[in-house]
Structures are given as C-alpha cells and as structure tokens.
Amino acid sequence: MINKKWLKTSMAIIMASALLIAGCSNGGEKNAGNNEAGKTEGSEVSTEPVTFTYFGFGSNKDVLASDTTIGKVLEQQTGVDWKMEFVVGDASTKSGVMIAGGEYPDVISPVAELEKLIDAGALIPLNDLIEKHAPNIKRVYGDYMDKIKSEDGNIYILPYTANVNGYLTEPDIGQGAFWIQRRVLKEFGYPEVKTLDQYFELIEKYQAKYPTMDGKSTIGFITSAGVSGDFYSITNVPMHLAGYPNDGNVMVDMNTHEAKVYAASDFEKKWLSALNDINSKGLLDPETFTANKDQYLAKLTSGRVLGYFNYGWQTGDATNNLKAAGNDDLRYVGLPIVFDESIKDAYIDPPAFVNNRGIGISVSAKDPVRIIKYWDNLLTEENQKLVQWGQEGETYSKNEEGRFVMDKEQLANRNDNQFKRSYGWAYFDYEWPRYGSNSVFEDGNSYSVGNQPEVAAANYTEGDLKLLESYKVETFSKMFAQPVERPWYPAWSILKEQGSPEQIYNQKSEDLQKKYYPKLVFASKSAYESIWNEYVKEFGKLDVAGFEAFITNKVKERVAGNW
Amino acid sequence: MLMLMSLPFLAWVILFKYVPLWGWTIAFQKFKPAKDLFDQKWVGLDNFTFLFKEEAFYLVLRNTIVMSSINLVLGFITAIVLALLLNELRNVYFKRTVQTISYLPHFISWVVAANIVQTALSPEGIVNILLLKLQLIDQPILWLGKGEYFWGILGISEIWKNVGWNTIIYLAAILTIDPAQYEAAEMDGASRLQRIWHITLPGMRPVIVILLIMNLGFILESGFEPQYLLGNSMNVDYSENLDIFVLKYGMQMNNYGLATAAGMFKTVVSFIFLIAANHIAKRLGQSRLY
Numbered sequence: 001m002i003n004k005k006w007l008k009t010s011m012a013i014i015m016a017s018a019l020l021i022a023g024c025s026n027g028g029e030k031n032a033g034n035n036e037a038g039k040t041e042g043s044e045v046s047t048e049p050v051t052f053t054y055f056g057f058g059s060n061k062d063v064l065a066s067d068t069t070i071g072k073v074l075e076q077q078t079g080v081d082w083k084m085e086f087v088v089g090d091a092s093t094k095s096g097v098m099i100a101g102g103e104y105p106d107v108i109s110p111v112a113e114l115e116k117l118i119d120a121g122a123l124i125p126l127n128d129l130i131e132k133h134a135p136n137i138k139r140v141y142g143d144y145m146d147k148i149k150s151e152d153g154n155i156y157i158l159p160y161t162a163n164v165n166g167y168l169t170e171p172d173i174g175q176g177a178f179w180i181q182r183r184v185l186k187e188f189g190y191p192e193v194k195t196l197d198q199y200f201e202l203i204e205k206y207q208a209k210y211p212t213m214d215g216k217s218t219i220g221f222i223t224s225a226g227v228s229g230d231f232y233s234i235t236n237v238p239m240h241l242a243g244y245p246n247d248g249n250v251m252v253d254m255n256t257h258e259a260k261v262y263a264a265s266d267f268e269k270k271w272l273s274a275l276n277d278i279n280s281k282g283l284l285d286p287e288t289f290t291a292n293k294d295q296y297l298a299k300l301t302s303g304r305v306l307g308y309f310n311y312g313w314q315t316g317d318a319t320n321n322l323k324a325a326g327n328d329d330l331r332y333v334g335l336p337i338v339f340d341e342s343i344k345d346a347y348i349d350p351p352a353f354v355n356n357r358g359i360g361i362s363v364s365a366k367d368p369v370r371i372i373k374y375w376d377n378l379l380t381e382e383n384q385k386l387v388q389w390g391q392e393g394e395t396y397s398k399n400e401e402g403r404f405v406m407d408k409e410q411l412a413n414r415n416d417n418q419f420k421r422s423y424g425w426a427y428f429d430y431e432w433p434r435y436g437s438n439s440v441f442e443d444g445n446s447y448s449v450g451n452q453p454e455v456a457a458a459n460y461t462e463g464d465l466k467l468l469e470s471y472k473v474e475t476f477s478k479m480f481a482q483p484v485e486r487p488w489y490p491a492w493s494i495l496k497e498q499g500s501p502e503q504i505y506n507q508k509s510e511d512l513q514k515k516y517y518p519k520l521v522f523a524s525k526s527a528y529e530s531i532w533n534e535y536v537k538e539f540g541k542l543d544v545a546g547f548e549a550f551i552t553n554k555v556k557e558r559v560a561g562n563w
Numbered sequence: 564m565l566m567l568m569s570l571p572f573l574a575w576v577i578l579f580k581y582v583p584l585w586g587w588t589i590a591f592q593k594f595k596p597a598k599d600l601f602d603q604k605w606v607g608l609d610n611f612t613f614l615f616k617e618e619a620f621y622l623v624l625r626n627t628i629v630m631s632s633i634n635l636v637l638g639f640i641t642a643i644v645l646a647l648l649l650n651e652l653r654n655v656y657f658k659r660t661v662q663t664i665s666y667l668p669h670f671i672s673w674v675v676a677a678n679i680v681q682t683a684l685s686p687e688g689i690v691n692i693l694l695l696k697l698q699l700i701d702q703p704i705l706w707l708g709k710g711e712y713f714w715g716i717l718g719i720s721e722i723w724k725n726v727g728w729n730t731i732i733y734l735a736a737i738l739t740i741d742p743a744q745y746e747a748a749e750m751d752g753a754s755r756l757q758r759i760w761h762i763t764l765p766g767m768r769p770v771i772v773i774l775l776i777m778n779l780g781f782i783l784e785s786g787f788e789p790q791y792l793l794g795n796s797m798n799v800d801y802s803e804n805l806d807i808f809v810l811k812y813g814m815q816m817n818n819y820g821l822a823t824a825a826g827m828f829k830t831v832v833s834f835i836f837l838i839a840a841n842h843i844a845k846r847l848g849q850s851r852l853y
Binding site (some may be wrong): 064087090093098099100102114115120121216225226231267286287289290291292294295350498499503504507511514516517518 | 593595596619675678681682685686688705707708768795797800801810811812814815816817818824
C-alpha cells in the first residue's frame, strides 16, 4: 500500500518537472523565433528583443504582452515585449510604496495617482523625446500640446482622449444614467419617464405588482455607494438631476463660468429626501451603503434590481454578462432622469479632453528612446486599427464601401471579457497612447468599434430594437439630449496640488457626506429636517468659498485657452 | 571575549533600530520624496498642530484605543481559556484536530477573511438566517450598518482569526510545569478545577504578565486591515482608526510629514504605556520585561 503511494507521488513529481522543463524550453524557442522575425523587419529602429515593465493603476489581470495576439504583433514590429502588471487592492497605498522605494516600472499609467507621482518626480519629461523620435505622437497630440503640458512646460503623460480627424458621438450610453430594468418599461407599455418622481413611481408600481422574483424579494433601487472608492455614485447624482454633466463635485455655470459646490445645497437635499422617501416605502436596498463590489454586482446580475444609478464603466462586467445571458427583459436601459420637466438633461459628455489620465515613462526606465519609438509605432493608423478592431478578415471585415463591419461571432468576441483578454483588447485598447474614443480614421471609419453606426445597429438584439422602436429613436443615446460644448470640460480633471487646501477640502467634504448620507436616507420622516440642518452646519465649517474660487479660476483659465 | 562577540549585534541594533529614527525629522518638514534633506522645507510643529487641532483626530483616537483594548482583553481571555481547555483534553487526536482547526484562520489574509465576515453578516447571510430560524429576531439585521455593533463584530472576528495562534505560546508555557505538582495535588485530593486554579494558572503567570506588558506597548496599534475592509459609511464613526486617518490625510495626499508625526505620537504613547506597565509589574513583585 505504502509503496504504491510513494510510486504515485514520485511519478507525479517527475511528470510535473518534465512538464515544467518542456514549458520552459518551449518558451525559449518562441522567443528565439521572434528575434528573427524582428530582425528581418527592422529598419533603423533597434529590434533587439527586450522586455519592459508596465504598471497600470486601473484594474486588470497581469499578463505578458506577447501572450496576447495584439501584443505579439506589436512585438514582431518592434522587438519590445511588456510585462504588464496592475494594482491589486488599494491604489494609493501601492503608489505610496513605489514612491517610498524610489523604484518604478518602465512605464506607468497612474490613473488617479498622477498628482502624487508627478509630485515625487517619478515621471520624466517627454518633450525632447517626442520632438526627436516621434512623428506620429506629434501628429496625434499636436493640437493638444498646450493642454498636455503641465505648468512647468513639461509633458509628463500622453492622455487617452486626444480625438483625431473629427468627433463621433456614441450610440450607446457609456456614462452615467438612471438605469431601469426593461421588464418594468414593458409592463407599463413603454411610458415616457423624465423626472425622478416618475421614475420612482414606476418602480413602486412594478414592485407592488411583482414583489418577488425566484422566491426572493425584488430590490427597487440601488447605487454602488457601499463599494469602497465608489461613493461618488451617490453624491454625483444631484448634479445630473439638475441638468449638468459630470464636472466632479461642482456645477459650472454655462454663462458666468462660476463653479458652485452642490453638496449641502437644495439639489442635494431634494435627492436625499427622494431616497429617504423610497426607503420608507421599502424600495431602497438596505445594503446601499454596505454592499461590497462583489455583492453589488451579484445583485445587478441576479435580475432582482429594478433600477440603479451608475456610470457605464462601473458596471461594465455586469452588463456584459447580462447581455451574454440573453434575457432582454432582465437587462437595463439608461434614462436621462432630471428633477422636473423644465430641465434639459446633460448626461452625455460634451467633447472633452481629459488631461490628467494618461501614460508616462518613469525615471527608472532603462531605455526611454526605445519606449517612445514603440509608442510612436503604436500610434500609426494601422496599429490603432489593430488595437480597436483587430485584424481584417479575422476579427472584422470590410464591406463593399470600405466600411468596417463585424458579424455576429466577431461582435460576440469583441464583447466577451475572456476573448478580449486573450486577444489583447483588454490591455491595448485603452491605457496606452491612443486616439480619443470619438476619433475617426482617415478612411472615414469610426475609431471605436461601438461608435461605428453599422456595428451599433448589428449589435442590437431584438429586444433592443423593439425598445428603440417604442421610443421612436434609432440609438440609445438619442433618448438623451445632445451635449452642449463646454470649453473647460471636465472640471474634475483640474490638477490639485498634493496636500493643498483644495485636496483637504475634497477629503473632508467626502468624509462628511459619507457620514451624513446614510443618516439622512434612513432617517424617519420627522427627524430628516434636523439631521439635514446639522449636516449643513457641519458643512459650513469647511472652506467651501475657497474651493469654489480655486475651481472657478481654473475654469476661466481653461476657457481662455490656458490648460 | 563575550564583549567582543556582542559587538556585531550592538552594531546591528544601532544600524537598524536607531539610525532609522533619523527619519523622524520628516515630521517637521513638508517632505518631498525626490529631494534630499537640505532641499526640504522645514515647517516646525505644523504637522502636529494639524493633528491635534483636527476634531476627527480625537474620534479616531478613541476608536483606536477602544478597539485595541477589546482585542487585548478578549484576545487574552480567550487564548488562555482555550489553552486550559486543550490542556485538559486526554484524547491526543481530538486535541490536535481542535488545535489545527482553531489556528487555521490565522493564515487567511484579512482581505479574504473580511469577505467571509461581510457575506456572513449581510441581510441574507448565514447569521441572519440562523437568528430568524431560531426566532430570536423577526427582521434581518444590517450588522455592518450599525456603528454600535462594529466593535463587537471586530472583536469576534479577531478572536475567530487569531485565538488558535495565540494559544500556542500558553500551551508551551503549560508544558514547562512540573508534572510532579499535579501528582502531589491529586494525592491531596484536589479536583480538576482546583488543579487548574492552583497549579496551571500560577505556572503560566510569568508568560501572561510578560505578554501583557509587551502588548500594552501596542495599545495604539488596533490593526489596519479589518477596519479598512469592514468599515463603510454607516459605521465610520466607530470603525475609522488612527491608521486609516493617517492613510487618508497623510499617505493619500503625499503628506508624509503628517504620517510621520502621527507615527511619532503613537510611539511616545506606547512607550509611556510600556514603562508604566513594567513599573507596576515590578511593584507587584511580578516577572517583568527588564
């Protein structure tokens, strides 16, 4: 008996090590193959194989770029491979550790950690590198040069939103909206829903009729306020309800360009008392402030939730999964809800340039010239098509008029999280130097797959089409008002110095909101007023005027052309 | 010769325990990571003033002290009780199994552990289902949404996670007790409880006192992860501790000066507690740290 066990174990060990060795040698061969391919193609750019490190503060899974199809193609062109890593856990802790250690990956996509990294001198200025080595970068970012230069005249990052050759608006809603489950609209014959009252009324009516689903009670309304770092999904709402786009924690007047904080304002009061109201009717999820991300997304995909407020990027995985599941009644549609009918909604972003989200080269980078050349190569039209559309004939096709189209299977792949990872879209279509999402290629095709009208139309399910027909629109974004140009947009991207009064204000106001929102939402009707007054009084202790003056000033500068 | 042999260790202590204290100068600066010392801006006691003027600081200080006291007291009692109970077990296999099961959670990271706690405590979680079935409550309770419950939840989670691990050292202490004492006591007709009370517990006393003194030195270390992971906007008044406060106003804003100042404050308080406890132990004639 015992002998047999030993035999089995040792066999297993031998097998494992054999596999391991085989795997290693395979990898070696692969690399060698690449070498040659790179060498034959190389012109004056060095194509010595090299692996750089990439760190992204967005969420994703770690990968070796050459393990993806796109990364492989790019490696063959340049000889450069990337070890791509992403943040796990708390982003600011990770950046703090990086700064304290003074050692950085070769390139960083800092997302919200940009201020901190620049402050610590972690990124090198790119001005000379671009001037000397990068004609394509100059072409793409040329019009934006003033906006991407920081105050000291240096370019530290290449942002993701520089639109090229025009501006195409999105057919689908990727931004914030009040989402409602389609079966609710269906039940009542697709009524017009414009105001917050109508929205909640509809949900109430539906829940009264169908209180349970699969034996569990339905949830009337929810936001992701319990997810750590997502508290803005409940505090941003008054701004949208009042008819403003997402400027962060201020609303900017179209004419005077005055920035106003709307926390502790009447708008916020109206929003919170509406929540308080639906809570007393049992429509609000009791876990609104406590559910973590997993719990939250599980609720959304369970189909029990009738309505929610979120930005498209917060629930991407859940909505994709719902779509893949194929039951149109359980999917959601975004509505442009406002306080009252006289307000024109502004949910869709106006043409914007976000200059504080981008990718930069760190001071630890061994070969910045090589990296800038890689980026320059990435920004050719051909490669930009690759990172968005993939390879012609495989992941998309051209029709007779030269328009890019996708068939059912290709489209399913483009939307499938698993396939996006293995093909490399999940890694290369966003956090790299790129055209802005609303760009157009020189041949007239849309840069983003989702913005191509032919694809958007093909993407619609039967349920989609029926819904669109009922509301007499061609695309979902037509249900929303067209955006109005705002030259400063978005105000949230205004840089605030580390440890400055503005940053401290931001933190303190968020702390206060976190503390009082649940109190107000779950308060009894009689106590609401007194808690609200307490909140306003506490808020009055903060330097609101100073913060508003700071933002107003910056907005006016941007309007005058000084970014 | 002995003196010579201790020299390397003395050098080690100086290099790794005293030289880093130099970093405390950051508390008096507006520190920028990339610059060297002479380019830093000196701000005197500004960082301390910000700390002590901040209303929230006193709230988080209260939470820190309460939570670490709960952990200290509960941790001690449960670990000692469990050690005594395990020691009385005669069936070795059963004893080992219990011990292994009880110290396993120690090796789970808090991220996972917090998720387990969150799931168990959600309105549709196992805890609420159980209480509803037993008809102790008639409405599911939002455990993590009530600030007053937070300290209790934290205390219980900490015990669940660490009790087995903390027990190990007491079990070791019990092993050092001379078996002859038990035999003599049995001869004299001492019952089980009497043997525990008069032999086992006094035998463990030196270890208990030393551990208590050492742990008092960590009175401002209530932990960071469980509070950070289990905290939310509804229990923030009870869950936010000094470390989270420092993370928000220090680290996240690149304000390392403030973070260092808070660290210094913690060290000074801990030092006072440690010395006081040691002094009291000395007065009472107990074993002590130095």
